[in-house]
Amino acid sequence: MTRVAIIGASMTQFGQREGWIQELLAEAGLACLADANVDAADVEHLYVSNMASGEFEGQTGVMNGLAHDLDAMPAYTQRIDQTSSSGGAGIYAAWQSIASGASEMTMLVGGEKMTHRTTGEATDVIASLTHPAEYKTGVTLPSFAGLTARHYLERFDAPRESLGKVAVKNHKNGVDNPKAQFQKEVDLETVLESPIVADPLRLYDFCPITDGSAALMFCPESIAQEYTDEYAIVAGVDGATDTQVVHEREDPTIMGGVVESGSGAYEMSGYGPDDIDVAELHDMFTILEFLQMEGLGFAEQGEAWKLVEEGYTERDTGELPVNTSGGLKSKGHPLGASGVAQAVEIYEQLVGEAGPRQVEADVGLCCNVGGFGNCVITTIMESGQMEAGQ
16 A cells, blocks of 8 residues: 655644635645645645535535635545544545545645634534434533533542643643644633533633634655655554444443544554654543543543643653644634644654644654544554654
């Protein structure tokens, strides 16, 4: 199978943006072309990860519009919608297009425009991904997060402060990310005294509503070496689903999609949890960082909170830096862009372009979650100077 390389990446400023979705996608796409030193005419496949341009803006056909704006015709285009894991699904699709030999140059652009809608409107659009049996009762993803967090804290005797420390850590990392929506530190007291959203979770346990876009350029490793000496390899990638009706899960603290996609990515790459040097996890809510750490084998069930308390996931001093970008919590969560931006961070860490966020890393992992674990994509990347599985 062809080894798939990433030779360029970009990310727009995340936050409240004036531009609409088409402009945001083009901004990231043009920057990615420049970073990879690739001519738009050489792009054979162009994928757009986007969850809800129709629902948020009434805009459809964004992938075709992007090909026009980038002058990338006659590239094959496709929009990838897998709810909030659309970015990860786009990575899987782009990897498949190169690994299969269908394309020798594939660009993925993920983006979302959300901030022009009210919080209630945006929450309702996102909640629509739940099963109709749950949606009609008024269930939202924040309510699932609150219920699961309460269950986790009580079942595993975890202190409430441990969740707050996830927010503190990720905000601290976000200070050094010039593209992050929030570039400010918060202390534990501020987190714990912020307004309740879904008990026991408070305002600072949740990511913001965000506009933004991010992009990656994929090609075979043999071609990558014609463009650059510094690239990353997609060593493993896999996707999985869990029950759509969340309350039917046997154990709400186990995210089956995380477990299965992680297992598949580990098997493909030849790596295991102990080999990962840096990870980007989908911290839409602070509790999700715990559940993904456990589902991916970084901690035993019910033990992730202890690693956070011990500083294991700290960027500068921990054994496994988690969310060096600031995570969704600080960087922002523009749905279709989030999974792509996770991979942008891992790429920059592996090629030594993360600036003040830089850690020592040869192997990185990103986990992009759709809904409340309804669908998940896990991607493992390695430095291009390494052979797969080493």
